[in-house]
Amino acid sequence: MPAVQETVDRVRRIDVDQYRYGFETVIESEKAPKGLSEDTIRYISGKKNEPAWMLEWRLEAYRRWLTMTEPTWARVDYPKIDFQDLYYYSAPKPKKQLSSIDEIDPEILKTYEKLGIPLREVAILEGVEPKPGAGSPETRKIAVDAVFDSVSVATTFKEELKKAGVIFMPISEAIREHPELVQKYLGSVVPTSDNFYATLNSAVFSDGSFVYVPPGVRCPMELSTYFRINERNTGQFERTLIIADKGAYVSYLEGCTAPQRDENQLHAAVVELVAHDDAEIKYSTVQNWYPGNSEGVGGIYNFVTKRGDCRGNNSKISWTQVETGSAITWKYPSCILRGDNSRGEFYSIAISNGYQQVDSGTKMIHLGKNTSSRIISKGIAAGRSQNTYRGLVTAHRKATGARNFTACDSLLIGDRCGAHTVPYIEAKNSSATFEHEATTSKISEDVLFYCIQRGLSQEEAVGLVVNGFVKDVLQQLPMEFAVEAQKLISISLEGSVG
């Protein structure tokens, strides 16, 4: 069954030539010399006033990176990246020492205003209607860390969070102020030697967010980081580290955009999550990097390593992502289910248009007893794009009682694009129960029958079932993001091709 017109129209509305965030901020910036060498790394480390151990850590990663080769297994195709033709550090030139938000360069403020991201401490985001009966406004606050090229320009609600004991600050600050935490956790989930891009990131990462939620604390508001690439020829290498100590809870959101340019830009981030006993981390992403124009020129290369470690018993990590941007996406947010009874979730909607190439999915690695995971992935390919789901589910010998449920569906709009599914399912324990399905028709014949019996057409019935299903994914997003995401994904999936 081909896609229905409504779906086609909705996807068209977010086609690559409709990119709304493609403007450029004219601002003076300070850059590291072009190219990559030990000197570049010393420069970055120096700019951040880092302690010696951090520099050593970076240099070790750099030396390791020199021995590695770029991975080629993903279903993406791009010209060879010249790693010497990039700037690895770019920061807006500070006019003077800042003491309050009002002193931030107005150009930058304007940029974030245009993007709809409040750098002032407002209770709720613009365009969000308060939900009737949705608790006090207190619960709706959202703290923002704004990262502009290589540096964090502002972090809001720091003081209020501090009162709750939550540490939320740029990672460059955390390295100076909380070295014991950073040293303990940095690289403990994604080791410096993990993969080509993660190793590169370890050597040159410039900023990103650091979150520590102490034992028993439920983070009083949503935390979020907004990443903006502005400068030309610059790679953005951010590093995010989130730790939820015993019994803690945190919900974190991430958004990304970039100006419209003819050249490709590299974004190679690393995100590490650590959940101790009974802790829960919810990580949501709305990725809307510039995808290139309708001819496939320009756009961001998004090569990201995201991994969560359910280190403690009964811990839970949940990834939700809405992927609409980037020329090339290469990312697999994963969960290592190490603690007994730990749980991993991955909800993803990836929409590709134009000449975009998406190779994304997840890894659920079951190591502990009675661990469970759930993967819900929807891919929609239009234009001349290629959209691949690639996922691994594996149960270790000792992972008795491991359970996984996976559903990955994809939809093609037009006959010039491709949708692909590459699941790897490895069961090494007889008590592990894995279920994997990739069809819409399999979702529920009963429900369909029920709807049709009550007078809906087949298509309406499928639409109802699937929309209800997608809404399940949407509900995983905190409301502030759900508003934006709703526009992107209130798309019916009739004619899904598995």
Place this chain on the structure above:
Amino acid sequence: MNVALVKNDSGPAASSVFAAAQGRLPGAGKVADIRREAFAAFERTGLPHRRIEEWKYTDLRALVREVLPLAGTPDAAALARAKVAIASVAIDGATKIVLVDGVVALELSDLAALPSGVSVRTLRALLDEQSNESRGDLLLTKASDPMLSLNAALATDGVVVTVADGVQLSSPLQLIHVATASKVARYSRSHVLIGQGARAALVENSIAAEGAAAYQANDAAVIWVGDEAALSHVRLMRDATDVVNVSSELFTVGAKSKLSLFNMTSGGAVSRLQAFITLAGEASELIVNGVNLLRDKQHGDMTLVVDHAVPGCTSRENFRAVLDDRAHSVFQGRIIVRQDAQQTDGKMMTRALLLSDEAEADSKPELEIFADDVSCGHGATAGALDDSLLFYLQARGLPEKQAQALLIQAFVGEAIEAIEDDDLRERVIAAAQDWLEARA
């Protein structure tokens, strides 16, 4: 001077095996060139290993280690042993073609009394025909794979079977591979052509004669199914338990045809069937069913690549693995739907039953879709026997083992029941039964 021999990754150099085999390989001139090129292609990767995506779960460098020397021509004693062995699998009334250690054994085959419309020639004879150098084509395939290249380099014999247009065979053709020698490798390559409107059943067995052990089998089959034709192909792999069997089958299916492929692997230490199936004509139907029944440290792999090149074809793949002890089963299925192949209907299901905590089942059901008006899906499950079903049966007085056997039978039965021919289906069920009984 004493020099310690260090074994490298692919064991004793495969090139010395290839050099030593030269005198035994049919075909000179162009054919020999093709063999050299194929061997060079193999050498570029050597034995496939886990870094080669298609071989991720079947790492022959770790599992096999070396390429064994080519098997010699079977002597009278070997043929006598082979004759004893084939008695257990021979189907009454079938047209038998027997290959012993990769060489067609005319005296054991029914080539003298072929049904009308069927012709059989040996690959060896065709390659040796000096007059026709284009016979080298018999060693070429579209698919590229290191083990297929090795097969092209070293294929010693095989059969070229043609079923003429419109011929409806009432009894099956049976291709029996028998191993009689130990610690050697055999390479055969056969071609089967089912003419337009023809109908046939092809049964393929791989067995070991008494005393044959630790051999390597690399059998390839290139099969063409013409327009409006039907082929039912059943493979029963019961090699000795310390054997490596890597078989490749390449199918091209014409329009309005039906191909039904069934494979059951219960023998061998390391087995793999890799089938590359191209649906090249519209409105054809493909049914693939596979069963792995493995125990001890057996490793069984079924790898399928189904290429929907034209519109309107249907494909169904259904795979079942039952794993005991430390067995390891692999299923890799890939459905490709080309841009023009609209109205494709492809479904793939893989299920693994783990009877032991040390067994391992790996599945990789892949979809690669370039057309927008298609319906494709895949499903995969892995797990142990359902406790509530076991309890139900035991509550009705069945001993545990018997209850398990019943459930296992039902589990693999879903794949076996696709075999249309009653007699063949019964044989397969009996073979599955043998495996179950050996368990109890």
